[in-house]
Amino acid sequence: xxxKQLAHMLALSQTTxxxxxxxxxxxxxxxxxxxxxxxxxHGYRPNPSARRLATGKTGMIGYVLPTGASVDIDPHFVEFxxxxxxxxxxxxxxxVLSPADADDQETTYRRxxxxxxxxxxxxxxxxxxxxxxxxxxxxxxxxxxxxRSEGFDFDYAFTDIDNEGAFHEAARLLIQLGHRRLALxxxxxxxxxxxxxxxxxxRALAASGxxxxxxxVCSVDMTEENGYRATRxxxxxxxxxxxxxxxxxxxxxxxxxxxxxxxxxxxGDVSLIAHDDVFPWLRPENFSVPLSTTRSSIRLAGARxxxxxxxxxxxxxxxxRGEVWPVDLVVRGSVAGAPG
Amino acid sequence: xxxKQLAHMLALSQTTxxxxxxxxxxxxxxxxxxxxxxxxxHGYRPNPSARRLATGKTGMIGYVLPTGASVDIDPHFVEFxxxxxxxxxxxxxxxVLSPADADDQETTYRRxxxxxxxxxxxxxxxxxxxxxxxxxxxxxxxxxxxxRSEGFDFDYAFTDIDNEGAFHEAARLLIQLGHRRLALxxxxxxxxxxxxxxxxxxRALAASGxxxxxxxVCSVDMTEENGYRATRxxxxxxxxxxxxxxxxxxxxxxxxxxxxxxxxxxxGDVSLIAHDDVFPWLRPENFSVPLSTTRSSIRLAGARxxxxxxxxxxxxxxxxRGEVWPVDLVVRGSVAGAPG
DNA sequence: AGAGTCTTCCAAAGCGCTTTGGCTTTCTCG
DNA sequence: CGAGAAAGCCAAAGCGCTTTGGAAGACTCT
Numbered sequence: 001x002x003x004k005q006l007a008h009m010l011a012l013s014q015t016t017x018x019x020x021x022x023x024x025x026x027x028x029x030x031x032x033x034x035x036x037x038x039x040x041x042h043g044y045r046p047n048p049s050a051r052r053l054a055t056g057k058t059g060m061i062g063y064v065l066p067t068g069a070s071v072d073i074d075p076h077f078v079e080f081x082x083x084x085x086x087x088x089x090x091x092x093x094x095x096v097l098s099p100a101d102a103d104d105q106e107t108t109y110r111r112x113x114x115x116x117x118x119x120x121x122x123x124x125x126x127x128x129x130x131x132x133x134x135x136x137x138x139x140x141x142x143x144x145x146x147x148r149s150e151g152f153d154f155d156y157a158f159t160d161i162d163n164e165g166a167f168h169e170a171a172r173l174l175i176q177l178g179h180r181r182l183a184l185x186x187x188x189x190x191x192x193x194x195x196x197x198x199x200x201x202x203r204a205l206a207a208s209g210x211x212x213x214x215x216x217v218c219s220v221d222m223t224e225e226n227g228y229r230a231t232r233x234x235x236x237x238x239x240x241x242x243x244x245x246x247x248x249x250x251x252x253x254x255x256x257x258x259x260x261x262x263x264x265x266x267x268g269d270v271s272l273i274a275h276d277d278v279f280p281w282l283r284p285e286n287f288s289v290p291l292s293t294t295r296s297s298i299r300l301a302g303a304r305x306x307x308x309x310x311x312x313x314x315x316x317x318x319x320x321r322g323e324v325w326p327v328d329l330v331v332r333g334s335v336a337g338a339p340g
Numbered sequence: 341x342x343x344k345q346l347a348h349m350l351a352l353s354q355t356t357x358x359x360x361x362x363x364x365x366x367x368x369x370x371x372x373x374x375x376x377x378x379x380x381x382h383g384y385r386p387n388p389s390a391r392r393l394a395t396g397k398t399g400m401i402g403y404v405l406p407t408g409a410s411v412d413i414d415p416h417f418v419e420f421x422x423x424x425x426x427x428x429x430x431x432x433x434x435x436v437l438s439p440a441d442a443d444d445q446e447t448t449y450r451r452x453x454x455x456x457x458x459x460x461x462x463x464x465x466x467x468x469x470x471x472x473x474x475x476x477x478x479x480x481x482x483x484x485x486x487x488r489s490e491g492f493d494f495d496y497a498f499t500d501i502d503n504e505g506a507f508h509e510a511a512r513l514l515i516q517l518g519h520r521r522l523a524l525x526x527x528x529x530x531x532x533x534x535x536x537x538x539x540x541x542x543r544a545l546a547a548s549g550x551x552x553x554x555x556x557v558c559s560v561d562m563t564e565e566n567g568y569r570a571t572r573x574x575x576x577x578x579x580x581x582x583x584x585x586x587x588x589x590x591x592x593x594x595x596x597x598x599x600x601x602x603x604x605x606x607x608g609d610v611s612l613i614a615h616d617d618v619f620p621w622l623r624p625e626n627f628s629v630p631l632s633t634t635r636s637s638i639r640l641a642g643a644r645x646x647x648x649x650x651x652x653x654x655x656x657x658x659x660x661r662g663e664v665w666p667v668d669l670v671v672r673g674s675v676a677g678a679p680g
Numbered sequence: 681a682g683a684g685t686c687t688t689c690c691a692a693a694g695c696g697c698t699t700t701g702g703c704t705t706t707c708t709c710g
Numbered sequence: 711c712g713a714g715a716a717a718g719c720c721a722a723a724g725c726g727c728t729t730t731g732g733a734a735g736a737c738t739c740t
Contacts, residue, residue, distance in 0.1 A: 027689080045454065049396075049455075049725080053387075055728065060436065073419070089439035089441065095439070099433075115385065115388045225623060281563040282563070288597055342695095343698095359698090
């Protein structure tokens with residue numbers, strides 16, 4: 001059942017039927033009702049390919065997925081996706097993932113924009129002066145950045161959490177508890193979130209006349225194993241830290257294992273605070289020693305990004321508004337006063 | 341730059357240019373070269389929307405993503421996606437995720453097929469007599485099932501791993517080590533994979549005249565917490581099992597924690613084997629006691645599914661061939677002879 | 681009653697590609 | 711040398727929708 005047939009059986013022109021269906025004002029309400037009714041009764045659904053060709057609108061939002069044998073997609077991604085999908089569903093938006101060589105995403109961005117394959121895109125895990133952000137900005141497609149980039153001469157729309165504030169608070173708490181030597185086990189420090197977290201820790205330390213030793217901060221892929229290794233290295237030094245801030249729950253698993261392997265205990269010998277993106281399958285309160293966290297649901301962020309993308313597509317949202325969500329500091333058993 | 345312009349500047353018809361570009365035989369090789377060359381030089385890329393409208397081909401593969409506030413997407417999904425994306429990239433295929441109410445996916449399947457939104461779909465986590473499989477089969481769109489359904493009067497194409505064989509081997513090993521009371525901490529037993537795993541364990545036990553107590557098998561969402569709870573419950577009983585088979589590494593984390601909380605040890609008091617889908621961020625060899633596993637890379641499965649979908653789209657693969665991959669049994673420190 | 685204004689609808693022109701059917705031109709071969 | 715076949719190209723008709731530019735009729739107002 002296509003528009004032509006529907007129009008014919010209603011003895012109307014395609015124009016009128018199309019307009020009736022799309023809510024244009026220049027059609028009699030009575031006629032509109034008739035059309036709507038017939039459309040529903042015959043299960044008419046406009047062909048999206050045709051509509052796309054005519055309007056350029058796709059009803060899809062895009063994401064360029066970095067791939068490659070050595071590229072691991074974060075488990076965070078799936079949780080973000082849950083939120084995004086949940087919102088997208090309610091607005092009949094689909095999500096198209098365009099896999100790209102991790103080292104050449106530009107080609108793919110250009111392609112999906114030039115081809116009008118999606119109405120908007122989002123960008124995640126941005127770095128300072130991220131080329132993707134600059135690119136989509138010049139390409140002129142609506143977009144939202146999940147996280148923040150920095151150092152551009154233009155503004156852009158983003159949704160981020162207050163990473164610096166979160167880790168500042170976490171560090172401040174540890175310092176108040178008497179810790180003097182903190183360590184930070186961070187994610188990839190080429191990404192903005194990691195930079196902000198480190199900045200937060202440093203700022204808290206500086207406020208008390210302390211500082212973060214270079215040897216006490218490390219930047220690694222956020223796996224359990226890397227958490228373990230980093231912790232072993234940290235705790236086997238002479239001036240081992242008495243408190244650790246850690247950028248992910250998964251790494252925290254490794255931290256806990258390392259501490260145990262060394263015959264030490266949490267929080268007796270080492271206090272630990274990790275960032276929790278709120279995975280349903282791994283909860284900080286269920287760690288052997290309940291884990292203190294800086295908490296922010298990445299799933300909610302996904303929903304919010306979808307919401308803003310939808311708003312931008314339909315023209316409800318404009319401009320370069322960035323929003324920064326506060327992060328909860330949740331104190332549990334894994335922190336205590338400094339030993340000695 | 342569209343076809344019309346390109347044709348005009350080459351002083352050829354659109355027909356000829358189109359044919360030259362698409363490899364049709366009725367065009368002079370010399371002409372084809374000229375066309376190809378000009379196309380490349382001017383960066384001509386056919387407009388996919390137009391091509392779609394004309395041919396019905398989209399260059400996209402589809403997945404219906406169950407969503408809802410209470411629906412969690414598995415971290416397995418992202419790893420599968422890595423593999424899928426990696427292959428899809430090399431074939432210029434995009435993946436479209438269509439979010440659907442978890443309780444009404446049928447509407448979405450019908451929509452994406454009726455609208456010709458994708459060239460093929462895949463289905464994951466199937467159950468016996470899965471309605472989605474029956475549906476896409478009747479809808480007539482090319483598809484691959486990742487996993488297996490059962491109980492249809494038709495055949496279909498799938499890629500699965502030998503879950504029954506894997507857990508049969510695992511159980512057999514435990515039995516050989518003298519264990520008599522096994523337990524199975526399984527995933528959702530409405531899904532085929534879980535049914536097959538349970539069957540494998542039962543078959544191994546039966547072969548030695550043993551059986552799996554109903555109280556020793558449980559079916560839960562695969563979270564750390566559920567692994568913990570199940571293990572506590574199991575080990576606090578009178579006839580507590582001496583060996584546990586577990587359907588995921590994440591649950592195994594909970595198992596390990598529970599065993600420790602109870603003052604018991606692995607493998608001294610309890611042997612443990614878990615299934616490992618091979619996550620880069622959590623490795624069984626790095627558990628405090630290195631974990632024995634049945635191992636199969638879900639990422640490779642993703643790549644394989646993409647490969648088969650691509651083959652089906654281009655007509656290279658036909659028929660209802662199902663393939664079942666063997667699973668490695670990797671023995672590490674978490675298994676030992678039965679205590680006592 | 682005639683001019684002007686709405687209201688309501690329509691024919692037709694795109695959107696950019698593929699594909700059908702046919703028209704020249706060249707080649708082949710008895 | 712002329713008929714038939716093959717090669718190489720083209721014009722035009724879709725694909726199914728939106729949107730432009732009217733047109734016809736109904737209504738208002740002087």
